[in-house]
Amino acid sequence: MAFEHFDVLIMGAGLSGIDAAYHLQKLCPKKTYVILEQRQRIGGTWDLFRYPGVRSDSDMFTMGYSFRPWTNTKAMAPGEDIRAYVTDTARNEGIDRHIRFSHRVLRAAWSSRDAAWTVHAVHQTPDGRDVPVILTCNFLFSCAGYYRYQAGYTPEFPDLNRFTGRVVHPHAWPEDLDFSDKRVIVIGSGATAVTLLPAMARTARHVTMLQRSPTYIISMPEQDAIANRLFRILPATWAYRLSRWKNIGFMIYVYQLAQRFPNFTKNGLIKKAQEQLGPGYDVATHFTPRYNPWEQRLCLVPNGDLFKAIKAGRASVATGLIERFTEKGIRLQSGEELEADIVVTATGLVLQAFGGAGLEVDGRRVDLGNTLAYKGVMVSNVPNLASVFGYTNASWTLKADLICAYVCRLLNVMDRKGARQVTPRNRDEQPVAPFVQKFTPGYIQRSLASWPKQGAKFPWRVYQNYLRDLISLKWSPVHNHALEFSNPAEVTLKPAPDGSRRQLA
Numbered sequence: 345m346a347f348e349h350f351d352v353l354i355m356g357a358g359l360s361g362i363d364a365a366y367h368l369q370k371l372c373p374k375k376t377y378v379i380l381e382q383r384q385r386i387g388g389t390w391d392l393f394r395y396p397g398v399r400s401d402s403d404m405f406t407m408g409y410s411f412r413p414w415t416n417t418k419a420m421a422p423g424e425d426i427r428a429y430v431t432d433t434a435r436n437e438g439i440d441r442h443i444r445f446s447h448r449v450l451r452a453a454w455s456s457r458d459a460a461w462t463v464h465a466v467h468q469t470p471d472g473r474d475v476p477v478i479l480t481c482n483f484l485f486s487c488a489g490y491y492r493y494q495a496g497y498t499p500e501f502p503d504l505n506r507f508t509g510r511v512v513h514p515h516a517w518p519e520d521l522d523f524s525d526k527r528v529i530v531i532g533s534g535a536t537a538v539t540l541l542p543a544m545a546r547t548a549r550h551v552t553m554l555q556r557s558p559t560y561i562i563s564m565p566e567q568d569a570i571a572n573r574l575f576r577i578l579p580a581t582w583a584y585r586l587s588r589w590k591n592i593g594f595m596i597y598v599y600q601l602a603q604r605f606p607n608f609t610k611n612g613l614i615k616k617a618q619e620q621l622g623p624g625y626d627v628a629t630h631f632t633p634r635y636n637p638w639e640q641r642l643c644l645v646p647n648g649d650l651f652k653a654i655k656a657g658r659a660s661v662a663t664g665l666i667e668r669f670t671e672k673g674i675r676l677q678s679g680e681e682l683e684a685d686i687v688v689t690a691t692g693l694v695l696q697a698f699g700g701a702g703l704e705v706d707g708r709r710v711d712l713g714n715t716l717a718y719k720g721v722m723v724s725n726v727p728n729l730a731s732v733f734g735y736t737n738a739s740w741t742l743k744a745d746l747i748c749a750y751v752c753r754l755l756n757v758m759d760r761k762g763a764r765q766v767t768p769r770n771r772d773e774q775p776v777a778p779f780v781q782k783f784t785p786g787y788i789q790r791s792l793a794s795w796p797k798q799g800a801k802f803p804w805r806v807y808q809n810y811l812r813d814l815i816s817l818k819w820s821p822v823h824n825h826a827l828e829f830s831n832p833a834e835v836t837l838k839p840a841p842d843g844s845r846r847q848l849a
């Protein structure tokens with residue numbers, strides 16, 4: 345049976361999926377492609393998360409696409425502005441016509457005989473039915489993000505069901521949630537909790553951020569004064585390019601400083617927090633993490649909004665372990681009791697590779713935990729497959745842009761060589777580290793065993809460094825000893841007894 349066929353099938357219409365489609369249209373204009381998106385809208389993360397204050401915590405000059413200037417004056421932007429930027433890009437470039445919404449990829453099976461993937465998806469129709477859909481493609485490009493969309497992570501909290509107030513997870517924010525004049529506890533200390541605290545404190549009676557242990561938090565101006573000046577005097581493309589490079593340079597500088605001089609950086613960050621909160625505030629308990637800067641993502645707060653809310657008494661931080669929930673709130677192991685009308689569990693995500701789709705190569709299930717990542721893009725011994733995983737220490741899009749352009753170069757090299765298959769072959773490299781290294785948030789650590797590993801040397805290393813990736817993905821030749829270009833084995837066609845043509849392998 346013949347199925348609808350595309351040269352490239354992209355999974356996901358988030359920031360990366362639109363990036364991938366843009367690059368394909370520009371660099372491989374003859375390739376046919378389709379995007380399968382499980383949701384009903386473009387935007388991925390920036391469409392899913394609707395909690396109060398949702399925003400970027402990296403600057404939009406590096407989180408925007410290399411090919412489309414971010415012209416909004418806010419460098420740290422609200423979620424809805426990012427969603428509009430991604431959606432407008434898709435519309436302006438005619439990418440939206442290629443998206444099939446409500447299509448969830450369940451599994452993909454590679455056949456070396458056909459040099460093609462058979463992709464099994466399910467289409468949720470407007471009347472709620474799940475209709476199976478099968479497509480084939482030569483190259484599968486996963487832009488499905490890095491976490492499970494269906495639900496976030498919530499630890500087992502003892503006696504949660506005794507609590508008489510409302511419990512919500514930022515992953516599924518209820519549109520009707522009215523928190524004005526309510527007492528709110530936000531459990532967590534990551535970017536989401538740090539965003540929620542000042543946003544909810546504007547109308548809530550009081551917001552408490554309840555954390556097991558502190559995170560590094562630093563205030564940044566919401567607007568980038570230098571970038572805004574550049575936009576006033578230069579054409580937008582130039583102003584954007586310069587602002588992007590300025591911020592890439594700054595990010596690399598801060599990250600390297602933290603790696604080489606962790607104590608110096610740590611003391612600097614803690615001192616800044618103390619200055620914002622005043623001399624009497626217990627920064628040692630609430631704002632002094634147990635790890636070194638950048639072992640977890642640094643949380644940026646625009647114009648110090650979190651510190652201001654705490655200083656004004658509208659919000660506070662409690663640091664301690666939860667013993668159990670009570671009817672009225674939460675009891676800590678220290679004996680302290682916190683009362684609340686609403687508890688927000690900003691406790692993280694569940695990591696998921698390839699959008700949870702199962703992969704098979706010639707009838708064999710791919711166990712990703714036993715593979716090596718090739719340049720952080722492909723997977724050892726799996727042909728014609730790539731995926732986007734951005735930086736943990738810088739803007740996601742910087743790497744997404746590099747990966748999308750790299751995949752197009754790879755497709756063009758395959759065409760020039762007349763090869764229908766390309767497979768990273770690991771001959772002697774041993775796994776030495778997880779896919780993400782020196783990065784310790786719980787939600788990352790919980791799931792890394794089932795992700796591809798990285799080796800000790802190029803091209804089996806996964807860099808968290810834009811300059812190294814420029815060399816690896818943009819400036820190095822596509823062809824190297826680890827990539828095998830090939831074609832399906834020759835087949836002989838012989839008539840079947842019923843007269844039809846039958847293939848013999």
Ligand SMILES: Cc1cc2nc3c(=O)[nH]c(=O)nc-3n(C[C@H](O)[C@H](O)[C@H](O)COP(=O)(O)OP(=O)(O)OC[C@H]3O[C@@H](n4cnc5c(N)ncnc54)[C@H](O)[C@@H]3O)c2cc1C
Nearest residue numbers: 356358359360382388389400401402449488489699739740
């Ligand atoms: C709350 C939050 C804040 C963040 N803030 C920042 C930030 O400030 N800076 C930064 O650089 N990064 C940030 N990130 C990381 C963020 O995920 C990236 O910035 C970026 O949005 C990732 O884009 P993506 O398209 O790769 O993935 P996603 O945005 O996750 O999009 C993936 C898309 O694939 C679809 N999909 C998934 N599985 C399937 C399937 N099986 N079949 C079909 N479709 C599927 C999803 O529905 C979704 O539309 C943040 C993440 C979160 C959760």
